[in-house]
Amino acid sequence: MDSGMIGKIQKAKMYAEQPERIRFESFLVTFEGTNNNHQVMLKNENWNCTCDFFKTRGVCSHTMALEKIFGKMLPEHLLS
Secondary structure (H helix, E strand, O other): OOHHHHHHHHHHHHHHOOHHHOOOOOEEEEEEOOOOEEEEEEEOOEEEEOOHHHHHHOOOHHHHHHHHHHHHHOOHHHOO
């Protein structure tokens, strides 16, 4: 392995230990729910989920779970 690659691996490890440096702007995931699969999207700093609960409340267990998983990598106003 060359020294350039070693340096990149070390830098990647450092970045992985500092998740606050990362900010998600958008993504789409399929969440395997208990009864059905749901698509959860973050776009333009807004959540959206295909589950019925989200449609009436604007938040659901799927979005809350992703908030816990991604934590500091999300803009502050998206965290419950």
